[in-house]
Amino acid sequence: MATQTAVDVVMPQMGVSVSEGTITKWLKAEGEEVAADESLLEISTDKVDTEVPSPASGVLTQILVPEGETVEVGTKLAVISPEGGGEAVEEPPEPATQQAAEESADASGAEGETPTAGKVEEPPPPPSPEPAAETPAPAATPEPDGDGDGQGRSFVSPVVARIASEHDVDVGQIEGSGRGGRVTKKDILAFVEQGGAKAAPEAPPAPAAPAAPQTPAAEPARAAVPAQAQAEKVEPAAGETVEPMTPMRKGIAEHMRRSLDTSAHVTTTFEVDLSKVVAIRQKLKREYEERHGVKLTYLAFIARATLDAIAKWPWMNAEIRGESIVTKSYVNLGIAVALEGGKGLIVPVVKHAEEKNLLGLARAVEQIADRARNKKLMPDDVQGGTFTITNPGGFGAIHGTPIISQPQVAILDVEAMVKRPVVIQDDAGSDVIAIRPMMNLCLAYDHRLIDGAYAAQFMRDLRTNLQTWDESAY
Amino acid sequence: MAVKTYLQAISDALRDEMRRDKRVFVIGEDVGVYGGAFKVTKDFQQEFGPWRVIDAPLSETAIVGGCTGAAIMGMRPVAEMQFADFISCAWDHLVTVAAKQHYRAGTAVPIVVRLPSGGGFSGGPFHSQNPESSFAHIPGLKIACPATPADAKGLLLSAIEDPNPVLYFEHKHLYRRIKDEVPDERYTIPFGEARIHREGDDVTLVTWGAMVYTADEAAKQLEDELSVEIIDLRTIAPWDRETVLESVAKTSKALVLHEDTQTAGFGAEIMATIMEEAFEDLDAPVKRVTAPDTPVPFAPPLEKWFLPQVEDVVAGLKDLAEY
Numbered sequence: 001m002a003t004q005t006a007v008d009v010v011m012p013q014m015g016v017s018v019s020e021g022t023i024t025k026w027l028k029a030e031g032e033e034v035a036a037d038e039s040l041l042e043i044s045t046d047k048v049d050t051e052v053p054s055p056a057s058g059v060l061t062q063i064l065v066p067e068g069e070t071v072e073v074g075t076k077l078a079v080i081s082p083e084g085g086g087e088a089v090e091e092p093p094e095p096a097t098q099q100a101a102e103e104s105a106d107a108s109g110a111e112g113e114t115p116t117a118g119k120v121e122e123p124p125p126p127p128s129p130e131p132a133a134e135t136p137a138p139a140a141t142p143e144p145d146g147d148g149d150g151q152g153r154s155f156v157s158p159v160v161a162r163i164a165s166e167h168d169v170d171v172g173q174i175e176g177s178g179r180g181g182r183v184t185k186k187d188i189l190a191f192v193e194q195g196g197a198k199a200a201p202e203a204p205p206a207p208a209a210p211a212a213p214q215t216p217a218a219e220p221a222r223a224a225v226p227a228q229a230q231a232e233k234v235e236p237a238a239g240e241t242v243e244p245m246t247p248m249r250k251g252i253a254e255h256m257r258r259s260l261d262t263s264a265h266v267t268t269t270f271e272v273d274l275s276k277v278v279a280i281r282q283k284l285k286r287e288y289e290e291r292h293g294v295k296l297t298y299l300a301f302i303a304r305a306t307l308d309a310i311a312k313w314p315w316m317n318a319e320i321r322g323e324s325i326v327t328k329s330y331v332n333l334g335i336a337v338a339l340e341g342g343k344g345l346i347v348p349v350v351k352h353a354e355e356k357n358l359l360g361l362a363r364a365v366e367q368i369a370d371r372a373r374n375k376k377l378m379p380d381d382v383q384g385g386t387f388t389i390t391n392p393g394g395f396g397a398i399h400g401t402p403i404i405s406q407p408q409v410a411i412l413d414v415e416a417m418v419k420r421p422v423v424i425q426d427d428a429g430s431d432v433i434a435i436r437p438m439m440n441l442c443l444a445y446d447h448r449l450i451d452g453a454y455a456a457q458f459m460r461d462l463r464t465n466l467q468t469w470d471e472s473a474y
Numbered sequence: 475m476a477v478k479t480y481l482q483a484i485s486d487a488l489r490d491e492m493r494r495d496k497r498v499f500v501i502g503e504d505v506g507v508y509g510g511a512f513k514v515t516k517d518f519q520q521e522f523g524p525w526r527v528i529d530a531p532l533s534e535t536a537i538v539g540g541c542t543g544a545a546i547m548g549m550r551p552v553a554e555m556q557f558a559d560f561i562s563c564a565w566d567h568l569v570t571v572a573a574k575q576h577y578r579a580g581t582a583v584p585i586v587v588r589l590p591s592g593g594g595f596s597g598g599p600f601h602s603q604n605p606e607s608s609f610a611h612i613p614g615l616k617i618a619c620p621a622t623p624a625d626a627k628g629l630l631l632s633a634i635e636d637p638n639p640v641l642y643f644e645h646k647h648l649y650r651r652i653k654d655e656v657p658d659e660r661y662t663i664p665f666g667e668a669r670i671h672r673e674g675d676d677v678t679l680v681t682w683g684a685m686v687y688t689a690d691e692a693a694k695q696l697e698d699e700l701s702v703e704i705i706d707l708r709t710i711a712p713w714d715r716e717t718v719l720e721s722v723a724k725t726s727k728a729l730v731l732h733e734d735t736q737t738a739g740f741g742a743e744i745m746a747t748i749m750e751e752a753f754e755d756l757d758a759p760v761k762r763v764t765a766p767d768t769p770v771p772f773a774p775p776l777e778k779w780f781l782p783q784v785e786d787v788v789a790g791l792k793d794l795a796e797y
Contacts, residue, residue: 159726159757179797185726185757 007056009078011071014045014379021045022070022247023077028060034080041077046251048346048377049339056080070247159185167192248344259406263446267401267413270459274417274437276469277301292359299335299391300362302414302441305465307331307354307361310387313458317386319407320449330354334385334405335365337372347405348372349385389414393439402444409449412462415440478656481649483623484588485514487630488552490660492522495550498634501528501537502554502588511556512590512649534563541585542572542639550634551585558591558643559603572639573614582637586630592684592733593781594647599769602777604683604734609641610711610743616640616665617711621686623654625708628663635662645684652687668714670721674703677794678721680744681731682707685782689731692787700795710740718744719752726757727794731787736764758797763790 011021025042028034039051040060054060062079065071156164156171160183164171174191176183236242245253281296288296310317310331318327333353337346348368350356356364371377388405393416400413417439426432441462445455478486492498499522500515506529509516519527530537534555541551555561561568564587572583593602609615616638620626626644633640671686672693679702681689686706693702703721707713722728728748730741741762748760763782771777 157726157757158754162754182797184797 004082006061006082007058007080008076009040009052009055009080011043011065011073011075011077012052013073014043014048014050018045018047018073018379020070020072020247023065023067024049024246025067026063027051028054030060030063032060033083034058034060042375044246044248046247047379047382049248049344049375050377051375054080058082068244155182157182157185160188163188163192246344248346252345255406256403259403262406263404263409264448265401265404265444266447266452266455267442267444268452268455268459269399269440269442270463272439272441272463272466273422274298274439274466277466278417278437280469280471288359288362292363294359294363295366296358296362297365298417298439299365299389299414300358301466301469302412303333303335303350303353303361303365303389304356304358305462305469306387306389306412307333308465309458309462311354312461313454315450315454316410316445316458318409318449319386320409320446321407325449328386330386332384332386334388334408335368336388336390337369339373346372346377346382347385347388348377348381349383351384388412393417398440400442402442404444404446409446410455411444413442413444415442475655475657477653478623479650480620480623480626480644480652481512481514483626483656484630484644485516486656487627488514489518489521491631491634492518492526494660495634497548497550498552499526499528499544499549500552500554501530501541503530503532503537503556505529505554510554512646514554514588514644534560535567538564538567538572538585538587541587542567542575542583545572545583545585545639546575546581552588552634553585554588554590556590557597557601558589558605559600561587561589561605561641568609568615568639568641569612573612575614576638577614583639584634584637585639586633586636587639587641589641589643590646590649591643592645592647593770593777594684596772596774596777597646597770598772602770604643604732606641606643606710607734607738607740607743610740614638615711616709617643618665618709619643619645619683620708621645621648621652621671621683621706622669623652623656625663625669625706627656628661629665629708631660632662632665636665643683647684648687663708665709666712666714667708668717669706669708670717671704671706672702674701674725676701676725676727677791678703678705678718678725678728679731679787679791680705680707680718680728680741682710683733685731685733688782688784688787691784692791695784695788696791696795700791702791713740713744715747715751718748719755722748722752723755726755727797728756728760729787729790729794730760730762730764731782731790732762732764733781734765735767736762737767739764758794761790761794763787 014021021043022045023041024044027039027041034040034054034057036055036057037053040054041052043050043052058080059082060078061081063077064079065075065077071077160171163169163185169188169192171183171188174183174187177187178184234242277298281298281301285296288294314327315325317331318325320326330352331354333350334347335350337348339346348371350361350364350368353361353364368377368381371381385405385408387408388411390400390402390411391414392400393414396416398415398418400415402411402413404411417437419435420438421433422436422438423431424434424436441459443455443459488500492500500518502510502515504511505515506519506524506527509518515527530540537553537555541553544551555564568587572585575581575583591604591606593604595602606617606619610617616633616636618629618633618640620629630642633642672690674693677700679689679693681704686704689702689704693700693704696702703725705714705718705721707718718728728745730744732739732741734740736742739762741764745760745762748756763786765780765782768780771780
């Protein structure tokens with residue numbers, strides 16, 4: 001289904017609270033063909049990193065926002081045109097509009113200039129029929145001729161078309177109050193009523209004319225100014241390189257700092273003998289792989305044992321809301337996943353983890369980690385966590401003091417499993433030294449809610465669950 | 475003029491008509507001794523006797539089949555399905571026989587099938603449906619869906635007078651909840667004449683049955699920002715295209731609201747008609763707010779999610795207004 005007309009690619013809304021996104025990479029170059037739903041670019045928001053599929057088949061004729069820039073949701077990023085449609089991307093400037101712009105002397109300067117990133121264009125004065133304040137993108141859209149012909153205004157509804165033809169009105173002259181600046185029936189009727197039909201350029205502004213000076217706050221936001229450009233510019237000294245923080249990095253920075261400012265962090269460490277878990281895993285591994293196509297990881301065992309311990313110590317799964325303690329009957333288990341190359345950290349959530357057995361957990365963790373690494377997470381996948389497990393042990397860490405993910409009250413840090421000599425009792429009750437697979441589990445908890453004894457008993461039960469793993473129960 | 479509940483208006487209209495016209499009789503499950511599952515025919519059997527208020531066996535097929543025969547022989551039967559949902563059992567008699575008898579043989583089949591319909595009380599998938607669109611698809615059937623007590627009376631009497639088989643959908647949620655004035659004298663309301671429930675200029679909202687009240691509440695909430703014209707269709711076969719098209723010519727925006735599920739619901743027919751007949755009047759795509767395409771859930775929160783709520787209508791209207 002090749003596109004018949006030019007289609008705009010816009011910054012998608014990746015979650016209710018997400019208002020902007022950064023272009024991390026264009027996967028297609030200008031002039032390249034692209035199929036509908038083929039990945040077109042990669043974006044990064046403070047919630048997720050993802051690929052954006054092409055909305056249509058055709059040729060990527062224009063990239064409007066370069067890599068590295070951060071823009072508002074809904075900003076036009078690129079244009080896909082029908083194959084062979086070449087240059088016919090923007091509508092030719094309407095003569096009346098052009099004329100009006102040229103006629104207003106002080107406007108022509110701004111109109112003719114190529115907008116630079118970070119600079120909010122002065123809207124043309126009210127006499128110009130162009131709705132600068134209401135048109136979302138033009139200020140940051142690098143259109144060479146900058147005639148500010150807002151996108152989304154091109155659609156003329158049947159009734160507007162009919163009224164326009166009945167009154168011989170050029171719809172392009174009218175201020176649109178509909179979605180995306182569309183000219184509505186009311187707009188055109190008001191225009192006709194004011195005798196706007198023929199004498200358009202000299203006509204007084206339509207009622208909805210932009211009062212730009214009165215709406216300074218809305219203006220820069222809607223004008224999609226690259227966010228980085230607003231921050232203070234950092235000049236590298238000799239031997240330094242400077243790069244902007246990604247939205248994800250900024251999100252992590254803000255959240256970690258806020259968490260330390262919010263919770264009274266205490267960390268406790270327990271040493272766990274995983275002999276039994278190792279033996280059971282050895283036994284089940286092949287079956288899981290062959291019958292279920294799932295890798296049975298130690299993390300799945302630890303997650304399951306943690307969920308059972310949470311059932312006995314419910315405050316581990318609670319939150320402080322105002323002056324109340326809110327305890328949840330479900331566990332949405334966050335699993336911290338590091339992205340390659342230190343690009344950040346994401347905590348996808350296994351919803352209702354308490355309902356899953358060992359197999360279910362192993363599968364859920366594998367799937368969600370996979371989605372995280374392949375940038376396929378949906379906003380919903382990273383929300384609503386009630387307890388988090390982080391797993392730096394894979395890299396060999398043996399101790400950590402993790403930071404709680406707000407508004408949760410605890411985070412379990414899983415350390416490396418290491419063979420150690422430990423003193424145990426043999427069957428005759430004598431002390432002997434044995435080689436055992438030992439693992440440290442570190443729990444950071446919020447002392448505002450959880451006292452040391454509570455945390456230690458939770459950890460004791462977690463250790464017991466792992467050391468006396470009951471295979472038949474899972 | 476007396477103030478009556480929707481249920482009382484139906485009951486009184488039916489009783490008066492039975493007193494007036496000896497050809498009219500009632501048949502259904504538990505309509506006699508028990509007075510009907512919802513007590514619409516309470517005390518009818520005492521007054522009219524067991525031959526005019528017939529307790530039928532548990533067979534919708536037998537009820538509608540019997541009515542069809544009686545109607546062909548000159549009677550004016552008024553059947554009650556205990557719940558509208560059960561009418562599927564009588565599909566064949568209604569659709570194959572009653573609806574086509576006049577076309578095939580020139581014989582009138584003046585039957586009325588009363589159908590307590592609709593959800594909102596956790597009746598679940600077998601006791602909450604609004605199957606009107608299935609029958610609107612059948613040439614030869616007429617369908618009424620009154621929303622007010624006065625309409626309930628006038629439309630029931632029209633239905634009884636009508637020489638065609640009529641499905642009369644009475645919404646259970648309105649039975650005792652809705653009270654209004656009902657004229658005392660006998661009157662009929664013609665089929666195919668919509669009622670402007672509320673006048674407005676910005677958006678046309680087309681609906682019927684219990685959703686009229688949902689629409690009304692939504693329109694009230696938006697009163698300060700949006701002028702909504704609510705059209706209560708009253709009957710959907712035939713339906714009043716002219717009133718709808720006239721209103722759309724004025725507002726240029728339309729929302730269709732129904733409690734039935736979405737796909738091939740009667741709203742689709744209304745939308746298609748607006749598109750065909752009023753394309754050049756439109757300033758926005760025609761929108762619909764309906765139940766989703768699932769059975770009606772039992773659980774109250776799920777059912778609430780399923781049934782179109784005032785806030786759904788408000789959101790739909792706002793979306794149209796902002797288009």
